[in-house]
Amino acid sequence: MCSADGAFISVRNLSVDFQPVGVLDRVSFDVAQGELVCVVGPSGCGKSTLLNVLAGFQAPTAGSVRIGGAEVDGPDKSRIAVFQESAVFPWLTVEENVGFGLLGLSRGERRRRVAAGIERVGLGGFEHAYPPQLSGGMKQRAEVARALATQARVLFMDEPFGALDFLTRLKLRADLLDIWRAERQTIVFITHDVEEAVQLADRVLVLSRRPAAVVAEVRIDLGRPRDLDAPAYLRARDRILELLGVTRA
Amino acid sequence: MTPAARRLPVSGDATASQRAIDPELAGGRPEAAATVAAPSRREEVPGRRALLGLGPPLAVGAGLALTWHVAARASGGDLVPTPGEVALAIGELAGKGVLLDYVVASLFRVSWGFGLAVLLGVPLGLALGWYPAAFRALNPVLQLLRPISPIAWIPLAILWFGVSDLAPIFLIFLASVLPIAMAAAAAVHGIPVVYLRAARNFGLKGPLLVTKVILPAALPQLLTGLRLALGVAWMVVVAAEMIAVTSGLGYLIVDARNAGKRYDLVVAGMLLIGVIGLLLDQGLRRLERSGHVQR
Amino acid sequence: MSQGPRDQTARSRTGLLLAAAAWALVTVLHGVLNLGWLSSEPKPRADALKVGFLPVTCHLTCPVTHFINEDLGGERWFEPLRFTGFPEIKEAFLSGDLPATFILAPMAIALREQGVPIKIVYLGHRDGTALVVRKDSEIFRTEQLKGKTIAVPGRFANQRLVLHRELKAKGLSLDDVKVVELSPPDMPAALYARAVDAITSGEPFMGQTELDGYGRVLWQAKDVWPGFISCVLAVNEREIARRRDVIQRLVDGIARSGLWLDADPKNRVAAAERAGPRYYHQDPRLLRYVLSQPPDRVTYSSLTPARADFEEIERLGLETGMLRGTAHFNDYVDTSFTPAADALKPWALEAKP
Numbered sequence: 001m002c003s004a005d006g007a008f009i010s011v012r013n014l015s016v017d018f019q020p021v022g023v024l025d026r027v028s029f030d031v032a033q034g035e036l037v038c039v040v041g042p043s044g045c046g047k048s049t050l051l052n053v054l055a056g057f058q059a060p061t062a063g064s065v066r067i068g069g070a071e072v073d074g075p076d077k078s079r080i081a082v083f084q085e086s087a088v089f090p091w092l093t094v095e096e097n098v099g100f101g102l103l104g105l106s107r108g109e110r111r112r113r114v115a116a117g118i119e120r121v122g123l124g125g126f127e128h129a130y131p132p133q134l135s136g137g138m139k140q141r142a143e144v145a146r147a148l149a150t151q152a153r154v155l156f157m158d159e160p161f162g163a164l165d166f167l168t169r170l171k172l173r174a175d176l177l178d179i180w181r182a183e184r185q186t187i188v189f190i191t192h193d194v195e196e197a198v199q200l201a202d203r204v205l206v207l208s209r210r211p212a213a214v215v216a217e218v219r220i221d222l223g224r225p226r227d228l229d230a231p232a233y234l235r236a237r238d239r240i241l242e243l244l245g246v247t248r249a
Numbered sequence: 250m251t252p253a254a255r256r257l258p259v260s261g262d263a264t265a266s267q268r269a270i271d272p273e274l275a276g277g278r279p280e281a282a283a284t285v286a287a288p289s290r291r292e293e294v295p296g297r298r299a300l301l302g303l304g305p306p307l308a309v310g311a312g313l314a315l316t317w318h319v320a321a322r323a324s325g326g327d328l329v330p331t332p333g334e335v336a337l338a339i340g341e342l343a344g345k346g347v348l349l350d351y352v353v354a355s356l357f358r359v360s361w362g363f364g365l366a367v368l369l370g371v372p373l374g375l376a377l378g379w380y381p382a383a384f385r386a387l388n389p390v391l392q393l394l395r396p397i398s399p400i401a402w403i404p405l406a407i408l409w410f411g412v413s414d415l416a417p418i419f420l421i422f423l424a425s426v427l428p429i430a431m432a433a434a435a436a437v438h439g440i441p442v443v444y445l446r447a448a449r450n451f452g453l454k455g456p457l458l459v460t461k462v463i464l465p466a467a468l469p470q471l472l473t474g475l476r477l478a479l480g481v482a483w484m485v486v487v488a489a490e491m492i493a494v495t496s497g498l499g500y501l502i503v504d505a506r507n508a509g510k511r512y513d514l515v516v517a518g519m520l521l522i523g524v525i526g527l528l529l530d531q532g533l534r535r536l537e538r539s540g541h542v543q544r
Numbered sequence: 545m546s547q548g549p550r551d552q553t554a555r556s557r558t559g560l561l562l563a564a565a566a567w568a569l570v571t572v573l574h575g576v577l578n579l580g581w582l583s584s585e586p587k588p589r590a591d592a593l594k595v596g597f598l599p600v601t602c603h604l605t606c607p608v609t610h611f612i613n614e615d616l617g618g619e620r621w622f623e624p625l626r627f628t629g630f631p632e633i634k635e636a637f638l639s640g641d642l643p644a645t646f647i648l649a650p651m652a653i654a655l656r657e658q659g660v661p662i663k664i665v666y667l668g669h670r671d672g673t674a675l676v677v678r679k680d681s682e683i684f685r686t687e688q689l690k691g692k693t694i695a696v697p698g699r700f701a702n703q704r705l706v707l708h709r710e711l712k713a714k715g716l717s718l719d720d721v722k723v724v725e726l727s728p729p730d731m732p733a734a735l736y737a738r739a740v741d742a743i744t745s746g747e748p749f750m751g752q753t754e755l756d757g758y759g760r761v762l763w764q765a766k767d768v769w770p771g772f773i774s775c776v777l778a779v780n781e782r783e784i785a786r787r788r789d790v791i792q793r794l795v796d797g798i799a800r801s802g803l804w805l806d807a808d809p810k811n812r813v814a815a816a817e818r819a820g821p822r823y824y825h826q827d828p829r830l831l832r833y834v835l836s837q838p839p840d841r842v843t844y845s846s847l848t849p850a851r852a853d854f855e856e857i858e859r860l861g862l863e864t865g866m867l868r869g870t871a872h873f874n875d876y877v878d879t880s881f882t883p884a885a886d887a888l889k890p891w892a893l894e895a896k897p
Binding site for chain 3: 353407410492535
């Protein structure tokens with residue numbers, strides 16, 4: 001299932017041209033199975049484009065993406081994208097949203113998975129609420145639950161907590177880590193928030209300005225839960241900020 | 250920008266709350282659950298206040314009627330009817346037993362013309378919104394047809410449909426089908442791309458994609474378009490009933506002109522069309538709200 | 545929670561069901577109230593001949609024949625169809641949906657010129673047109689119309705021809721006046737509001753201005769063009785081939801109704817009372833007025849199409865550019881329906897109020 005070198009997701013020389021300036025320029029990297037990788041970069045550098053190509057929503061101009069050894073040529077239920085602007089359907093209840101990816105399953109199996117997904121993200125009691133009645137954080141929880149219900153092994157997350165208030169983001173990060181530690185999905189997590197990346201990731205990919213290329217990979221060798229005052233944490237954070245061209249005064 | 254992003258350049262001052270990254274600490278109930286039970290705005294208004302809300306429009310209406318009365322009197326002669334005469338004319342229609350007949354006849358033609366326009370216009374518009382090639386091919390023709398007043402179609406309507414309810418229904422259909430199709434196309438164009446991506450991600454295709462995602466996602470904007478189109482359809486009823494029909498509010502106006510100096514009946518017809526138009530609009534607003542979720 | 549679980553879909557469904565129910569209800573109500581689905585009244589025969597008419601005195605023989613036929617207990621073999629204007633009549637005729645109709649004579653001739661299979665089978669009336677000015681106007685002679693704005697009913701209206709004829713007789717032409725087209729029902733108000741200086745159309749719209757006290761007849765058509773014809777009964781040629789007997793019956797009926805109307809002023813009062821509310825939706829007082837003031841304002845005798853009358857129309861039509869002159873009496877008139885002498889007598893019917 002994995003390629004010879006052990007990479008589960010293998011991105012090779014990925015380019016996306018968009019006049020007048022290319023968006024992605026020969027981006028290459030690997031992600032191991034069960035790894036949580038964050039991608040940071042200056043705003044507008046093409047992070048979202050990268051995710052759209054990875055998830056199969058958009059075809060690259062050149063290069064390839066292989067997941068589990070197979071070329072990506074479109075979206076698939078086995079790898080679910082979670083977006084910054086909530087993509088839960090406002091015309092469906094939380095329960096119906098979570099069950100949305102399970103149309104082919106038996107009623108019983110569906111109900112079990114929906115209940116488990118809702119429980120996992122802590123939305124118990126809100127099964128029958130409509131998204132417009134929920135807070136931003138709860139909508140993102142519902143969207144994560146929808147992805148979990150399909151038992152997708154890969155999650156692509158495009159600044160999923162970017163529109164939330166500070167405290168909510170902290171809680172959702174923690175809960176995401178919780179889920180990931182239990183289920184070990186492979187996660188590619190896009191963010192413009194360096195702190196978030198260092199708090200979450202096994203490894204952080206730093207992208208350049210447009211056209212974006214991978215300028216560095218920073219491995220975060222810190223246990224979890226992470227001590228945000230630990231010198232290693234601060235070093236990793238400062239190193240990434242430096243790579244992004246932000247230096248301390 | 251989020252607070253955290255703004256803080257980025259200045260590091261090392263993380264507060265205690267920021268440090269609460271430990272999942273155990275952050276567990277528990279989802280945040281902001283209090284917002285869930287927030288009542289909708291409509292329900293905040295109790296019956297008494299809703300009644301009070303009718304005050305200003307009623308006052309404006311009364312003021313207008315008074316101005317109308319004075320102006321009609323001041324104009325001299327008896328061609329321009331006063332509000333009282335119009336009220337009497339409506340009473341006369343009711344007394345003759347034609348008021349209900351005419352209202353029903355107009356509603357019949359409008360509901361069929363509009364209903365057929367919905368049945369054809371919505372799928373057409375959805376297709377136009379979904380397939381860019383179809384949109385490019387058909388849009389110029391539709392835009393060319395759109396500014397043509399239904400009145401201009403009257404001769405052809407008679408030639409094709411003769412003298413029956415079909416010709417006015419056809420005119421009303423024409424008047425509403427294009428706005429409906431355009432509204433449906435615009436509603437599809439207005440669907441947030443994340444919904445479509447999510448749908449594709451979960452493997453939805455074909456009819457399931459239409460019924461599970463495209464239609465519900467487009468529905469709020471579509472319903473607004475339908476409401477506006479119904480307004481147009483109702484407005485066209487006068488022109489549509491100029492054709493050889495012998496009932497309806499539009500016919501009432503045309504007929505009153507034939508009846509000599511019966512401008513009270515003309516204005517009565519106008520007023521009835523206005524009032525029923527208002528009621529139709531209110532009805533569709535309700536339907537619109539039922540299809541709407543506050544986003 | 546303000547919106548319960550079932551809300552969203554349930555309310556949408558309820559909305560749709562309500563809309564569908566309203567649609568069905570309106571349809572059924574229309575059927576019952578306007579189409580007579582449940583009515584026990586005698587219905588016209590399925591093959592009843594549809595005859596178009598307008599609520600003008602030029603077409604009065606149409607409703608008169610209809611209600612007399614009813615009074616005589618006859619089956620409803622023809623069905624008068626009320627229109628709102630000549631363009632609609634013309635288009636309905638062209639669509640094939642209206643086999644017979646009362647129509648302006650020049651319009652019928654022009655349609656024939658354009659190749660429409662139309663035949664004039666009988667006249668609808670004679671006279672019944674006036675030119676009206678405001679009571680307080682300084683216009684007392686035709687010559688004083690020079691430079692004035694005069695409303696006529698339409699492009700193919702005979703009123704245009706009679707105006708042309710009269711102006712010419714007085715040494716003027718249509719170029720000396722400003723002719724505008726107005727729908728006859730709108731003419732009285734236009735004269736009242738001084739939007740135009742003079743109006744001319746068929747009755748009862750001219751009489752209305754007199755009755756309301758601001759109009760004055762400058763001349764009656766009968767005084768400037770004796771035997772004036774504006775409207776005729778025209779039939780589709782296909783219909784002539786298909787059911788000659790029904791058309792003959794219609795022509796006979798109209799001839800007898802015309803004679804009946806001219807036989808006794810009481811008959812005219814009865815016609816006004818019957819046709820006003822039911823067929824014309826006009827105040828019977830107005831119809832009584834134009835049918836009696838003076839009694840020969842509009843007449844319904846000698847309705848057989850005469851060659852000389854139509855040649856006069858053709859000539860004037862050519863002069864005004866209204867007609868092309870490519871169709872002649874034998875092309876557009878079928879005289880074979882002229883009632884036999886024994887049919888030419890008024891209905892033997894006491895005028896019923």
